[in-house]
Amino acid sequence: MPSEASVVQTSMEGHHSSESEDSSRVLTSVFVAYTAASTLWLLFATAVGVVLAYKFGAPDFAPGEWLTFGRLRPIHTNATFYGWASLALIGLGYYVAARSCGTPLYSAKLAWIALVLFNVAVVAGTVALDLGYSDGSLEYREWPWPIRLIFLAGLVVTAMNLIGTVARRDTEDIYLSNWYIIGGVLWASTFSLVAVLPWYQYGLGQVSVSGFYMHNAVGMWFTPLTLGMLYYALPKTLSRPIYSYALGVFAFWTNLVFYPIIGAHHFLFTPLPWWLQTTAIVFSVAMLVPVWGGSTNFLLTMRGRLRDLAHSYPLMFILVGVIGYVVGSTQGTFEAFRSLQEVWHLTNFTVGHSHLTMYGFVNFAIWGGVYALLPLATGKFPGRLGMSLHFWMAVVGSFIYVISLSIGGTIQGLDWMHGAPFIQSVVDIQSYWVWRGVGGVLMFLSHIVFAWNVGRMCFGPSAEAAPLATVPAEGAAA
């Protein structure tokens, strides 16, 4: 029954009355605006990332107060999180919610207001950090709190808009994508509020809130929005229902219950209470359940369609995203073990891990979603060469990036364990930092190509020129 429900939901989109022409145009312009804005932030954030990578080999490059490493580093992470990934996923979320429910957006106005709030927050946060105004080096919540309130306001507006959109549907059922998308926005609003209130954040208390926040910002925001989008984009692109609707529901609830508990694994071996650390480790293992459940579901949905995969870049991006999800998350579980933390914690291995998950999973899934869905909205397609360049540079680049930092980070950790003079660990990882830079430059170049492709999908020549093979499901779904 559940998988039938999904078919019903996707087929809902077939009903296009003339009155919905207008709402469809509005939805498209919202989708386009969020995607375009996020793409600009991607270019900015990763350009900063390349400068940072360069500084590891040439510390006197780009000197001075406003380009110093410690200020650019949080600018890179925050712009990536809140400018790029958040905006891209919200744009996709609006499209998926409206399309899967067969309704117009609840309010275009709210979508525009939120877009302005988000962008104001990212611009203000970037400027503040560069001028040295920081709420502390609290991973992913460095922006001064008034700026984080602006972003939170955007999240609340977005939650209202998405819930309003889904509430307008005609069917009793709510397609699984919307569970994840609405859940993600509500959870993000909640943890952003928890992060911004000051009364329980003194000294060690703040350490525990940091652990909670930095992990929830990833797994209760990017993960659910990405999964929700995939539950729509994948069946849509393949023109077949998701393998098991029930498994998706199961992964939804297990992710919700297990994930919020694991944040303290970022602070193993600190004076945080031992029970808090151990609970975090136990549930890090439990996370294998939703992760493997979810990714198996996607892979089984793709079963037997390898030939289509090879001809469809949107599917290739999604496949890499799913692999990034299962590999990155499983790696995270192993990293949470005390025995392995002894080697890897505080080393560059962690940086490799965060890029494997945010880049290998979230970014690739977003790109797959944008290539699969944006042309359906605009009727304009990117070229195959453009997608191919983007795909291969991003895959090879991130592969080099993650592998080099994983090896380099391991060497750092072993140097420390062997009692080598500290500076030895800096010297020994140098060549791996060079390779990381090579990978990073390839990744950045691929983003330029992506921006070009987005430009074509938004403002390029119209549909007729599009090669059908890029989106096999297009004919069947429209």
Add this chain to the structure above:
Amino acid sequence: MNKLVLIAGGSALVYATLALVMGVLPGIELSLTPAGPGVEPLTPLQAEGRDVYVANGCSYCHTQQVRPLPQDKIFGRPSAPGDFAYQTPELLGSERTGPDLTNAGVRQPSTVWQYIHLYNPRAVVPESIMPAFDWMFKVVDQAPAGTAPVPLPKAYAPARGVVVPGHQAEALVAYLLSLKQPALPDSGSDASATPAVGSASPTNASTTAATAPATGAAPAAAVPATGGADLTKGQALFTANCAACHQANGEGLPGAFPSLKGNDVVNDADPSGQLHAILQGLQGAKVGGVVYSSPMPPFAGTLSDVDIANIVDYERSSWGNHGAPVTAAQVAAERAKGK
């Protein structure tokens, strides 16, 4: 509509409960952690320095948390809950691209070193990749009365004028020097900031002595029996503990840190002067007719007798020095004499 309420409301409620239990409640509880004995709030200048530390993201490369793991012993005793009472925002950090700074004020108490290092880290640690914070300094024709110019090595000094610290640099260094772990009540009377003895493995002499001392593969691998100089280990320990000031070539920095090359004390047949300096530290030392204002930190609390013997033997046989070797027993005897 009902189903929407169930999914959105239900999942939000579950999440809010978990956020309360895993985020807010531990936050409330742990925020009340009392300050440990000897943990003091910062002075206004030190607090300003901490703000400079935060503004420039120092903790993206420097942790301030010592884990109860062997490899963390060089940074001090394991951090205790009471250590963080006055630390908001918290600066534990998640990456150690540079060394942990929990005990920076003990390890590197020299203001002069801190200034040179901040101005350009490569002036004292050639392999360092830390950014230069030269914009916290001023270049003036002549240092104002009461302010000593930063004694930069020629290669790093500006072509004209002298470098003096600006207010940010003064505050930051005041903060860095304040970073000292107070001793835990049960850790004995031994000085403040006493990490467990030995940076590497001082007590395994007997176990490795049986194996051939010729296998000089990894620096940490072989520690020969007391008395035999392990120059490889001595060099590693020198790099970790001494080279930041005295430099890898032993020549120090003119005007800032004395040279060990051809140094009378290092070449003295009686090692007690050298051992005393290493064990107890120095203040206002006069070397070769020059008085050095920088204090040298004491290593009695951080290095074992074997470690110190290895360092001394390395110093006494390097850079053209030829002082008589010392044994761990001599170090122990000097240690017993105290200050």
